[in-house]
Amino acid sequence: MKPEELELMAEAARKQDGKYTNHICVCMESGCMSSQSDVLMAQIQEQIKQQGCADSVQVKPVGCLGLCCNGPLVRADDRLYQNVQASDAAAIVASLKGQPVTHRLCDTGQPFFTRQKLIVREHSGRIDPENIVDCIGHDAYRSLLKVLTGMSPQQVVGEISNSGLRGRGGAGFPTGLKWATVAKAGGTPKYVICNGDEGDPGAFMDRSVMEGDPHRVLEGMAIAAYAVGAEHGVIYVRAEYPLAVKRLTKAINQARRHDLLGHEIFGTKFNFNIEVRLGAGAFVCGEETALIASVEGNRGVPRPRPPYPANKGLHGCPTLINNVETFGNIPAIIDRGAAWFASIGTEKSKGTKVFALTGKIKNSGLIEVPMGITLREIIFDIGGGIPDGKAFKAVQTGGPSGGCIPESHLDQPVDYESLMQLGSIMGSGGMIVMDETSNMVDVARFFMEFCMTESCGKCVPCRVGTYEMHELLNRICEGVGTQDDLHLLRELCEMVKQTSLCGLGQSAPNPVLSTLRFFENEYRDLIEAAQKRRERDEQVANEKHVSLEVLP
Amino acid sequence: MLLHAPPVSPPPTSDKRWKIVETVMRRNDFQPEALIETLHSVQQSFGYLDEPSMRWVAGSLHVPLSKVFAVATFYHFFSLKPQGHHTCVVCLGTACYIKGGRKLLEEVERHYRLSEGKTTSDGELSLMVARCIGACGLAPTAVLDGQVNGKRSPAELVSAIDKMLEGKVQP
Numbered sequence: 001m002k003p004e005e006l007e008l009m010a011e012a013a014r015k016q017d018g019k020y021t022n023h024i025c026v027c028m029e030s031g032c033m034s035s036q037s038d039v040l041m042a043q044i045q046e047q048i049k050q051q052g053c054a055d056s057v058q059v060k061p062v063g064c065l066g067l068c069c070n071g072p073l074v075r076a077d078d079r080l081y082q083n084v085q086a087s088d089a090a091a092i093v094a095s096l097k098g099q100p101v102t103h104r105l106c107d108t109g110q111p112f113f114t115r116q117k118l119i120v121r122e123h124s125g126r127i128d129p130e131n132i133v134d135c136i137g138h139d140a141y142r143s144l145l146k147v148l149t150g151m152s153p154q155q156v157v158g159e160i161s162n163s164g165l166r167g168r169g170g171a172g173f174p175t176g177l178k179w180a181t182v183a184k185a186g187g188t189p190k191y192v193i194c195n196g197d198e199g200d201p202g203a204f205m206d207r208s209v210m211e212g213d214p215h216r217v218l219e220g221m222a223i224a225a226y227a228v229g230a231e232h233g234v235i236y237v238r239a240e241y242p243l244a245v246k247r248l249t250k251a252i253n254q255a256r257r258h259d260l261l262g263h264e265i266f267g268t269k270f271n272f273n274i275e276v277r278l279g280a281g282a283f284v285c286g287e288e289t290a291l292i293a294s295v296e297g298n299r300g301v302p303r304p305r306p307p308y309p310a311n312k313g314l315h316g317c318p319t320l321i322n323n324v325e326t327f328g329n330i331p332a333i334i335d336r337g338a339a340w341f342a343s344i345g346t347e348k349s350k351g352t353k354v355f356a357l358t359g360k361i362k363n364s365g366l367i368e369v370p371m372g373i374t375l376r377e378i379i380f381d382i383g384g385g386i387p388d389g390k391a392f393k394a395v396q397t398g399g400p401s402g403g404c405i406p407e408s409h410l411d412q413p414v415d416y417e418s419l420m421q422l423g424s425i426m427g428s429g430g431m432i433v434m435d436e437t438s439n440m441v442d443v444a445r446f447f448m449e450f451c452m453t454e455s456c457g458k459c460v461p462c463r464v465g466t467y468e469m470h471e472l473l474n475r476i477c478e479g480v481g482t483q484d485d486l487h488l489l490r491e492l493c494e495m496v497k498q499t500s501l502c503g504l505g506q507s508a509p510n511p512v513l514s515t516l517r518f519f520e521n522e523y524r525d526l527i528e529a530a531q532k533r534r535e536r537d538e539q540v541a542n543e544k545h546v547s548l549e550v551l552p
Numbered sequence: 553m554l555l556h557a558p559p560v561s562p563p564p565t566s567d568k569r570w571k572i573v574e575t576v577m578r579r580n581d582f583q584p585e586a587l588i589e590t591l592h593s594v595q596q597s598f599g600y601l602d603e604p605s606m607r608w609v610a611g612s613l614h615v616p617l618s619k620v621f622a623v624a625t626f627y628h629f630f631s632l633k634p635q636g637h638h639t640c641v642v643c644l645g646t647a648c649y650i651k652g653g654r655k656l657l658e659e660v661e662r663h664y665r666l667s668e669g670k671t672t673s674d675g676e677l678s679l680m681v682a683r684c685i686g687a688c689g690l691a692p693t694a695v696l697d698g699q700v701n702g703k704r705s706p707a708e709l710v711s712a713i714d715k716m717l718e719g720k721v722q723p
Binding site for chain 1: 583584585586587588589591592615619622623626627628629630644645646647649650651682683684685686687688689690691693699700701702
C-alpha cells in the first residue's frame with residue numbers, strides 16, 4: 001500500500017458508512033455472544049429485510065460496549081439497549097424512526113458512561129473488528145503511517161518517553177525507557193512480543209481489546225518495532241481466549257493482504273511481520289522470561305534477571321515485551337502527541353487505565369478511567385454501589401499479586417504509587433468488589449491456593465512456601481488455627497516475598513499481607529473461636545478422664 | 553533459518569486427523585519451537601494426548617520424548633486422559649468465586665457423583681474447573697460443551713447440563 005492510499009481507503013470507508021441513515025451495532029464479544037448475540041444479529045438483519053429498510057440501515061458486529069452484566073447490548077444510532085432478546089429485534093428496527101423500545105433502553109447518561117475517558121477503547125464498540133476497511137475508516141494505521149513517513153526511531157522513542165506512559169501489565173515500568181533500552185541493545189534480529197497472557201483471574205481487559213480492536217494492537221506493535229529496530233513480532237495469547245485468537249489471526253492476514261504488515265510497509269524500508277502463539281494455561285507465563293520460554297516451545301519457567309529480555313530475550317536476542325493495553329495506547333499517543341497524553345492522569349501515572357469491574361457490584365463490566373480517579377468514584381459512581389442493600393467491605397486489585405483495600409482507604413487516587421502504598425498493586429486491571437458476606441481469610445486462602453497450583457516449581461521459596469502458607473490458611477479457615485500459625489504465616493510471607501525467583505512468588509504473599517493489615521480481626525476471630533473450642537473440648541475430655549479414673 | 557527434516561515415521565494410525573497435526577508442524581518447518589502449537593492441534597483433533605501421539609510428535613519435531621511429556625504436563629490446558637462425551641467447566645476465577653462459583657461446582661459434583669477432573673463411568677460427562685474464562689461480567693459462569701452459561705444458580709446449571717446430556721439444544 002502506498003502512503004496516499006490509506007487516506008483514500010479511509011475516505012471510501014467513511015463514505016460507505018455515510019450511505020446509511022441508521023446504524024445498528026451489536027456486541028460480538030465473548031460475554032454478549034454467550035447470551036446469543038449472534039442469533040440476535042441474524043434476527044435484526046432478517047427484520048431489516050422484512051421491514052424493507054435494507055438500503056438505509058446498516059448492521060455491524062462490534063466489540064465490547066462496556067456494560068457486560070446487562071448483555072447482549074445493542075446500539076441503535078444514539079440509543080443503547082440492554083438485555084436484548086432475539087424477540088426484540090422487530091421492535092428495535094421499527095423504533096429507528098420513532099419512539100425507543102423503553103423496556104430495553106439503557107440510560108447512557110448514567111455515571112457508568114459519562115465518567116469514563118476512552119483512549120485504548122475509543123473505537124471498541126464502534127468498529128467491526130473483523131473488517132480492516134471499517135477499522136481504517138476509523139483511523140487505524142494512520143499513526144503507523146505518520147511514524148514511518150515523518151519520524152525517526154529516536155523521535156518515536158522520545159515521544160513515548162515524554163508521554164509518561166507506563167507498562168499496563170501491572171508493574172508500571174516506564175515504557176519509553178524500555179523501548180530506549182531495546183533500541184540501544186546490540187545484536188540482531190530483535191523481537192517485539194505482545195503479552196496477551198491475561199492469567200489474572202477476574203480480569204478481561206486485554207481480551208476485550210484483542211477481540212474488539214485487534215488492528216490497534218498490531219499497529220502499536222508495528223510502531224514499537226520501528227522504534228526499536230525489530231522485524232519480527234509475536235503475540236502470545238491464552239488458549240482460553242479462542243475468539244481473540246481468531247480475530248487476531250484474521251486481522252494479521254488482512255493487514256498482510258493490504259501490505260500493512262510484511263515487506264516495505266508504505267513503500268519504506270521498514271519490514272515487520274507478526275505471528276500468534278498460543279499459551280496453554282499457565283499463570284506464570286505472564287512473567288516475561290517464562291513467556292519467552294513458552295514462546296520457544298518449552299515449559300514456561302522463569303529465569304533470573306539480569307540479563308533482562310531487553311538485552312537477551314527470545315532466542316537470546318534483544319526483545320521488547322509489552323502488554324496488550326500498553327500497545328493499545330501507542331497509536332493515540334503518536335496521533336495526538338505526548339503532551340496531550342501527559343495532560344491526563346496524575347503526576348507520575350499518565351493516561352487512562354482499563355479496569356474489569358466485577359464481583360458484588362451493580363454495574364459490572366469494562367471501564368476506562370483517567371488515572372487519579374478515586375476508588376470511591378469507581379465503585380459508587382461508575383459501579384453504582386453494592387447490590388441487594390449489602391455493605392461494602394473491600395475491593396481487590398491486582399489479582400493474586402495484589403491486595404484488598406478497605407472502605408477507609410477508598411478516597412485514595414488510583415495510580416501506581418498509591419496502590420502500592422496500600423499493599424496492593426495496579427496489576428493488569430482486575431477490580432473485584434466484595435461485600436460484607438465475604439470472609440477475607442477465605443479470600444486470602446483462595447488466592448494462595450491459586451498461587452500454590454500456579455507455582456512453576458523452579459524455586460523452593462515459592463514452591464514450598466505457597467504450599468505451607470496455604471496449609472496455614474486452611475487451618476485458620478477450618479477453625480483449628482492457633483496464634484503460632486498466624487505468627488508463622490507472617491514470617492513465611494516475608495521470607496517468600498524476599499527470596500522467590502520471579503514476580504509470582506515475590507507477590508504471592510500480598511493478598512495475605514494486605515488482609516492481615518486491614519482485616520486482622522477476622523483472622524483473630526477465627527483463631528479465638530478455635531481456641532475456645534479447644535478449651536471446651538479439653539474440659540469435656542478432662543471430665544471424662546476424671547470419671548474414668550474412679551473406676552478400678 | 554535452519555530447515556528441519558520432515559517426520560521420520562508415519563503417524564501412529566491411519567486416522568485422517570493426523571494430517572491436520574502434520575500440517576501444523578509443516579507450517580512451522582518442523583521446528584522444535586512449534587511443540588506447544590503441535591500439542592494444541594493433537595488435543596483439538598483427538599481430545600487428549602496419549603503416549604503414541606506424544607512419541608510421534610517427539611520424533612517429528614526432533615525433541616526428546618521427556619520434553620514432550622514435560623511440556624504436556626506443565627500446562628493445564630493439555631489433558632492426558634480422554635474426555636467424556638460432554639464437558640462442563642465451572643469457572644473458579646475470583647469474580648465467580650465471590651459470586652458463588654464453588655456452590656455451582658459442589659452441586660454438579662453432588663448431583664452427578666463426580667469430582668473435579670473426572671468423567672462419569674458411562675463416559676458421558678467430564679467435570680473440569682477453569683481459572684478464569686474472562687466472562688467475569690456474567691459471574692458465576694460455567695462452560696457447557698464450549699458454550700458459556702452465565703449468571704446461573706446451581707439448580708439452573710444442573711438442568712442445563714441435563715438438557716445437554718439429553719442432546720437437546722441449550723436454552
